[in-house]
Amino acid sequence: MGAVTSPLNMSEGKAPTGRARGRLQLILILLVVLGPMLLATAMYKLQFWVPDSRSYHGEMLGTGQSRADLGVSADEQRWQLLVSTPKECGLDCQQLVYLARQIQIGLGRDASRASHALATAQALGADYQARLDREYPQLQRYPLDLSKYAEMSQGKQDAQLWIVDPHGNLVLRYDARVKGKDLLNDLRHLLKLSNIG
Template structure:
């Protein structure tokens, strides 16, 4: 009888060890697929997530932007707001410190874009590129002026309207650059 008792105890111990190892996997699977309301719905990003991301295939000389993070200003009729966005983009890149070389600032222009009436001082260090089709980006910005964040793979991933440009954008960029090995 002692041999059967030892065998039973050994099986119970083996079952408990397997349960400790595989139990969390089964619980995670069940929560994810059968109880999605238990999953957190909040995010840590401050910008507006562009889902699905827009690819950079409609920009002339887009190879200049691949491999680097970019803050992109779409040239629209935005008055003083464009100057503020240009200034904020410059300050955000400076605020990155040693990671500032990983981020470029880009001014996207289209053939039918209005000419800037404001000073060009805010954009002296921006790369200027031509955009062949502004429809997708214009739909996301919804007529608001703001900055787009592009990842090193060429995807537009976040949009920052003027009220969220600045410190919130800097926090997002620091977080992304910390987690990213590319760009």
């Protein structure tokens, strides 16, 4: 005669299998939730699988420097294309001033979210001053503190263009060789990502 199994014995035999399945599901859920965070942390700390390419064209300045650190006192609440020069505004400076204005116009419907400005340590020539008054009526002009500027510009004497965010933080820096299309693409990308200004 065969052994008779009671319903009680059958349920005891299935219980460990259900418990093991529950543990496996819990482990899988934890892996799905914590796995990407652990992988991202390891990638950051160990610097592996980090892409070498970048999507911007200027020099990134993400170290918390502000427009005031650059030697410019201003209270602009919009994105700003700021041209700076420690000497007189020569041809490279004038080209950047023209480019900054064209970039602002090129923003189209977002043009009101940005402004253009010029910061110089020396007085502008009378001819160029008159031209700015006539052709660039919205150009903001600031004096440049050379002692602060020398440190931020790393001793460069050439004119530079800076993208400044609405909080006054320096975001990107360009020299006079920048292409207008690259600069416009960078600023459009920043405006698209930003919910300020």
